[in-house]
Amino acid sequence: MESLRDIRQNIKAIRSTQQIMQTMKMISNARIRKAQEAMDNARPFAKKMLEMVADLKQEVLALPQETQDRESWASRLFVNKTGDENKIALVVITGDKGLCGSFNAVLLRAAVAFLKENQGKEISVFCIGKKGKDFISRLRHKNIRIVYESVGIFPKVEYVHAELLGEAILKEYFEKNLSSVTLLYNDFKSMGSQRLAQTKILPFAVDTEIKTADEHEFLFEPGIKEIFKILVPRLIKANMFRVLLESQAANLAATMNAMDAASKNAGEIADALGVKLNKVRQTGITNEILDIVNGAEALNG
Amino acid sequence: MAKTLQLNLITPQKQLLNAVAVDFVALPALEGELGVLPGHIPMIVQLGYGSLRYKQDGKEEEFAVLGGFAEILHESVNVFAEGAGLADEIDEEEEKQKIKRAKESLSKKDADIDFELAEIEIKQALTRMKVKKRHLG
Secondary structure, three states, X not given: OOOHHHHHHHHHHHHHHHHHHXXXXXXXXXXXXXXXXXXXXHHHHHHHHHHHHHHHHHHHHOOOOOOOOOOOHHHHOOOOOOOEEEEEEEEEEOOXXXXXXXXXXXXXXXXXXXXXXXXXXXXXXXXXXXXXXXXXXXXXXXXXXXXXXXXXXXXXXXXXXXXXXXXXXXXXXXXXXXXXXEEEEEEEOOOOOXXXXXXXXXXXXXXXXXXXXXXXXXXXXXXXXXXXHHHHHHHHHHHHHHHHHHHHHHHHHHHHHHHHHHHHHHHHHHHHXXXXXXXXXXXXXXXXXXXXXXXXXXXXX | OOOOEEXXXXXXXXXXXXXXXXXXXXXXXXXXXXXXXXXXXXXXXXXXXXXXXXXXXXXEEEEEEEEEEEEEOOOEEEEEEOOEEEHHHOOHXXXXXXXXXXXXXXXXXXXXXXXXXXXXHHHHHHHHHHXXXXXXX
């Protein structure tokens, strides 16, 4: 039987943990509104930009190729016939901290599945978030290389972060002649749920078939190549920005839910311990009374 | 043919205008101002720093635009700006302060300072002030 003091101490510890969790929940709650707003604001830019690039795909593919056997810079972004099949890249966006339920675990499991699937290929990994970085760097596989890492940007993602990431991805894509770039992140679906999203961001998977009815012939000012050279990085950055904001909001939501559940559990345990405490105390009192009564009877007897 | 243009003005951070029906838009293209009326030939233009004006029912609104792109279609104009702000909301004092700070950091000649960034900052602030002045007439 535990002593009264042990139980009291136990309850106190649990209550204070609960308080911390409740505070964490409240912090996430306050931040999430801002994060959600930023995310909603960033969505249209990325979406419209993709639509525009879809409009332009035909024009770019119709461009004369720079040389016979090498694909042009622009068409590599769409078709990418010349990329090295054995070189790919993975972008993993995790959180910096734990205490957010299965948020990171789900991502890392998917990352491992992806890496296994592509065994034997050279994989360049872009890590955003401490959890992903720590995990991937522990793998120590000769074919897996971390080429870019960014830690501690959540929960204050700015456009600059997206710019740096976008530039790094494009650079790697062209310099290392990658065949594709895959992105893994948690999509913000609602406050209650996040969805794991895995998409190929390069080459662009734009569907031109839909647009054929409304075929435009564009004029370009200055020229199509100049426009495209600036437009593509911009598009990737805008998209990265959106994705970073999505995972930021998703991470906060996950933290909030996890902390909510945890503080509820803590409350239940503390309540149960309270009952136990009362029982133990009552038993003690009963025993003492019995002692006294017994003693009195023995004297009287 | 539509009589109005749907104007969208979007920055990476925010959608400033969402499908506003306008009669006329002037865009700050790299090589000078480009006026767009409904039924314009489809076009992609790169934007410089300058002012974006549009007319809606005779009223004119003005934004400062800091680089980006515009996609012009027959019935709509999508402006993807790096940065943008409504002319009325530009605070000249604030811009002056920004220029002062940027110039100060330029004059320090410290190796750590990003000169390009400071110059861009000055250019942006000047553009905003110019747009504001013009807007006030």
